[in-house]
Amino acid sequence: MAERGSTGGQSNVGCAPADDGTHDGDSEYGSSDGGRTRRRADTDAGAPRPDPPALAVDGISKSFGDGDDAVVAVDDVSFAVDRGSVVGLLGPNGAGKTTLIKSILGTVVPDSGTVRLFGVDATSDRRAAYADIDAMLEGARNDYWRLTVRENLRYFATIGGVDPDSVAARHDRLLDRLGLAEKADTPVRELSRGMKQKVSLASVLAGGAKLVFLDEPTLGLDVESSRTLRRELRRLADEDDLTVVLSSHDMDVVEAVCDRVIVVADGRILADDAVSALLSRASADVVEVASPDFEERSLAALDERFEVRSVTPAETGGRTRIEVAAGGDELYALMDHLREAGVTIDDIRTRRPDLEDVFVDMTETETEHTGASDAARRQR
Amino acid sequence: MSPTDPDRHTDGRTDEAPGASTAPETPRRATYYHLVRAVLYREFLIFVRYPANAVGGVVVSVFFFALLFYGGRLLAGEALADSIEGIVVGYFLWTLSVGAYSSVSNDIASEVQWGTLERHVTTPFGFAPVALLKGVAKVVRTFLLSTVILAVMLLVTGTTLSLDPITIVVVAGLSITSVLGLGFAAGGVTVLYKRIGNWLNLLQFGFVVLVSAPVFDAPWTRVLPLAHGSALLQRAMVDGVRLWEFTPFDLGLLVAVSVGYLAVGYLVFQYATRRARRLGVLGDY
Numbered sequence: 001m002a003e004r005g006s007t008g009g010q011s012n013v014g015c016a017p018a019d020d021g022t023h024d025g026d027s028e029y030g031s032s033d034g035g036r037t038r039r040r041a042d043t044d045a046g047a048p049r050p051d052p053p054a055l056a057v058d059g060i061s062k063s064f065g066d067g068d069d070a071v072v073a074v075d076d077v078s079f080a081v082d083r084g085s086v087v088g089l090l091g092p093n094g095a096g097k098t099t100l101i102k103s104i105l106g107t108v109v110p111d112s113g114t115v116r117l118f119g120v121d122a123t124s125d126r127r128a129a130y131a132d133i134d135a136m137l138e139g140a141r142n143d144y145w146r147l148t149v150r151e152n153l154r155y156f157a158t159i160g161g162v163d164p165d166s167v168a169a170r171h172d173r174l175l176d177r178l179g180l181a182e183k184a185d186t187p188v189r190e191l192s193r194g195m196k197q198k199v200s201l202a203s204v205l206a207g208g209a210k211l212v213f214l215d216e217p218t219l220g221l222d223v224e225s226s227r228t229l230r231r232e233l234r235r236l237a238d239e240d241d242l243t244v245v246l247s248s249h250d251m252d253v254v255e256a257v258c259d260r261v262i263v264v265a266d267g268r269i270l271a272d273d274a275v276s277a278l279l280s281r282a283s284a285d286v287v288e289v290a291s292p293d294f295e296e297r298s299l300a301a302l303d304e305r306f307e308v309r310s311v312t313p314a315e316t317g318g319r320t321r322i323e324v325a326a327g328g329d330e331l332y333a334l335m336d337h338l339r340e341a342g343v344t345i346d347d348i349r350t351r352r353p354d355l356e357d358v359f360v361d362m363t364e365t366e367t368e369h370t371g372a373s374d375a376a377r378r379q380r
Numbered sequence: 381m382s383p384t385d386p387d388r389h390t391d392g393r394t395d396e397a398p399g400a401s402t403a404p405e406t407p408r409r410a411t412y413y414h415l416v417r418a419v420l421y422r423e424f425l426i427f428v429r430y431p432a433n434a435v436g437g438v439v440v441s442v443f444f445f446a447l448l449f450y451g452g453r454l455l456a457g458e459a460l461a462d463s464i465e466g467i468v469v470g471y472f473l474w475t476l477s478v479g480a481y482s483s484v485s486n487d488i489a490s491e492v493q494w495g496t497l498e499r500h501v502t503t504p505f506g507f508a509p510v511a512l513l514k515g516v517a518k519v520v521r522t523f524l525l526s527t528v529i530l531a532v533m534l535l536v537t538g539t540t541l542s543l544d545p546i547t548i549v550v551v552a553g554l555s556i557t558s559v560l561g562l563g564f565a566a567g568g569v570t571v572l573y574k575r576i577g578n579w580l581n582l583l584q585f586g587f588v589v590l591v592s593a594p595v596f597d598a599p600w601t602r603v604l605p606l607a608h609g610s611a612l613l614q615r616a617m618v619d620g621v622r623l624w625e626f627t628p629f630d631l632g633l634l635v636a637v638s639v640g641y642l643a644v645g646y647l648v649f650q651y652a653t654r655r656a657r658r659l660g661v662l663g664d665y
Contacts, residue, residue: 064660073660099660105502108660127504135502137663140495146426158410158418161504166408187429208407 052119054211054243055081060103060113073099074110075267081245083210086237088258088275089247090355092363096267097247098138101213104245105135117211131161134209138216138247142200145189149180149199152188153206160207167208174202177232194225201229205236211243218253230256251356261355265363278358285327286357287334290347294320298341306334319346412509419510423517434525441475441529449537465539469617470591472530473552473610477591478584479522480556481563484515488567488649489577497571498663501653508650511567515560519553542620550623551616555609557638559587561645562605568645568652571662602633605641609634 062074073096081087089097102108104115106122115122120129134156136142143152153171154164164171175181178198183191188199197217204212214233218226234257236242248254254261254275261278263271271278286309294314299322302308309323326334331350338345410418427434448467488511491497500507534541562583570577593607602608612630615621623631656662 062660102660102663107498107501107657107662109654109657126506130502131504133502135499137495137498140498140663142495142499144422144426144494144496146430147422151422151425155418155422156499158414159500159503159505159510161410163408163410163414164418166406170407 051083052116053080054083054085054118055104055245056116056119057104058114058116060100060110060115062099062103062108062110072267074103077113077264077267077269079262079269079272081211081243083243084237084241085259086233086244086246086257088254088261089245089264090251090254090261090359091247091264095264097264098215099267100264101135101137101215101245101247105133105213106130132208132210133212134160134204134207135213136200136204136215136217137213138219141196143188143203145196146187148185148187149175149191149202150184152199152203156203157207160209162207164206167206170208171202171206174205177235178202179228194221197221197225198229201232205242210241211245214244214246216248217246218248218250226250226253233257251354251359255355263359263362270362275355279353279355281358285325286351286353287324287326287331288321288347288349288351289324289334289338289343289345290319290321291338291343291345292319293341293343294322298343301341302337305337306330321347412505415505415509416513419513420517423514423521427521434521437479438525438528442532445471445529445533446536449533464537465541465618466614468530468533468537468539468541469614470610471533472526473555473606473613474587474591475526475529476522476552476556477559477587477606479525480515480519481559481566481584481587482581483518483522484511484560484563485566485570485577485580487514487518488564489570489574492571492574492663495663497653501657501662507653508646511564511649512646515564519556519560522556523549523553541617544616544620544622547616547621547623548613551609551613551634554634554638555606555613558605558609558641561638561641561643564642564645565648568649571649571656572652572659603637605637608637 057080058078060074060077061072063070063072065071075096077096077100089100091097099108103110103113104122106115106126115129117129117133122129143156147155150171153174157164157167157171172181175184178201180195180198180202183195188196191199197220201214201217204214217233218229221229230253233242233244233246237244244257246254246258258275260272260274262269263278273281292314294311299308299311299320302322302324307325309325311323312321314320324334448471449464452467488497491500491507497507500510533539566577566580566583569580587606590604590606591610593601593604593610595602595607595611602611608630612621612626612634615626616623653662
């Protein structure tokens with residue numbers, strides 16, 4: 001199966017156009033969130049949806065510590081995830097992604113807010129609410145290394161509320177697809193790291209969970225294993241109607257797998273949109289120029305006039321490489337500027353912005369914003 | 381694998397296969413019966429697959445008893461021979477207690493570290509019944525190991541004891557149930573304060589005091605864990621008193637003490653995990 005492009009903005013063909021506004025938490029349910037409308041629109045356009053969303057989070061907040069030392073990890077977050085969609089949680093370290101996931105799971109008790117799983121309130125009826133939910137948390141083993149792969153699947157199916165005999169065929173299929181069939185009767189401790197990660201995922205899916213949370217699922221995997229994992233996630237969502245909430249630092253994974261991305265920083269939602277919509281938000285294409293002629297003055301002049309993204313200084317006798325955000329007419333202006341400055345161009349290429357650019361843009365803006373308000377506060 | 385897999389032969393493409401209309405897979409709900417089976421089977425697998433821990437524990441226990449016995453005979457001579465039966469029974473109960481206590485508290489610590497405790501919390505059953513069932517499995521396992529130790533002790537010392545299985549299992553089992561409660565409490569404290577776990581292991585040496593508590597001189601010690609049970613076990617194994625020959629008061633107290641400590645320990649564990657969820661430290665280690 002072909003993976004969807006990891007660069008370029010067209011990976012999400014058919015997505016509903018999404019608005020460009022930054023959602024700030026509340027009133028999220030009915031608003032556009034790109035990917036989640038896609039699947040339904042194909043089949044019953046316009047008809048009211050009888051099914052409640054797989055996940056509805058309303059006003060979740062969580063802080064740690066008291067008084068002045070209190071740290072707000074999650075700050076009034078609301079969103080909904082439709083069945084069969086894959087939603088990525090993006091955010092810098094310490095943005096509150098893991099706390100948010102754990103608050104939804106109930107392994108962290110939120111200070112306020114409600115969580116509904118397939119329409120069932122998590123606090124009022126835990127057993128029913130978590131019947132179809134499972135999670136793979138970052139950095140944990142998540143399963144028993146002294147048991148074999150299949151024993152793990154059977155065990156976690158049982159505690160997940162499913163008689164393992166009744167899903168034995170499903171387990172075989174799962175092992176087949178994840179390339180674990182040959183290792184089914186091998187103790188997990190004897191497997192490679194990538195295999196262990198796949199066993200962890202398999203055990204999460206073993207009980208027939210319909211909504212799974214994956215915290216950094218590709219962390220520490222090699223390229224090949226990461227690809228298999230992505231492909232499987234996408235397939236499970238498309239064919240088995242699995243709903244996935246995935247947090248990752250790996251933009252390629254998010255871009256390849258997710259219908260929709262929620263960007264979190266400082267415990268708040270910065271953006272909540274379809275991947276394609278987020279990509280189209282990127283200010284402009286990026287031009288990479290390499291030349292031996294760049295020196296301090298010409299670079300300063302360039303920085304004043306254009307949006308220079310990065311400068312990679314020349315190694316001895318080599319050339320300096322710069323990245324400039326310049327799309328459309330700006331590109332002509334850039335070329336004119338370089339000619340006037342007497343810069344010989346050794347190499348030039350343009351790059352479509354990827355999710356990483358958008359993400360860096362967004363979180364930088366946020367930092368500048370809070371930085372500015374901090375400064376303003378200090379002056380007062 | 382099992383006869384309930386009608387579509388196993390269709391190499392994982394049953395969903396689309398036109399001929400696979402027969403009996404599509406319908407997941408059945410797992411009941412507490414399935415849960416009991418899964419947890420006990422898991423404990424059994426680990427026990428038989430990794431015997432090194434168990435064998436090591438038995439060897440260490442026997443070694444210390446031999447030290448105690450031969451060393452004691454050198455020092456105390458005949459005086460020891462008079463009380464050797466009591467020492468054997470006490471040592472037997474002590475190995476049972478240590479086994480139950482440390483396996484439960486260490487097990488909880490491991491589950492926290494592996495992230496599996498956290499995972500149990502989000503299942504429909506929760507971790508509580510799983511922890512209790514594991515406790516039962518640990519007690520059974522400990523009984524098997526301590527029986528081996530007891531047999532070796534009897535051979536080494538050449539003593540004879542009254543070995544009525546029903547009496548021993550009931551009295552010793554109820555005695556260490558109270559220790560199981562302490563194990564849960566210790567496990568709960570470890571969930572909250574990760575580093576304390578190792579220190580709590582030292583508690584097991586305190587069990588020596590409880591096993592040999594002076595219940596006749598200081599009757600109040602009977603409400604401590606192990607003490608009353610230890611006294612009853614001595615009477616059962618040394619004097620040959622059968623289970624039904626104990627007074628209802630003695631048996632009632634035995635049950636009350638064991639259930640009481642188990643309940644308290646379990647509540648401490650529950651409280652600790654709930655607090656850890658509020659503090660957000662359940663999965664940290």
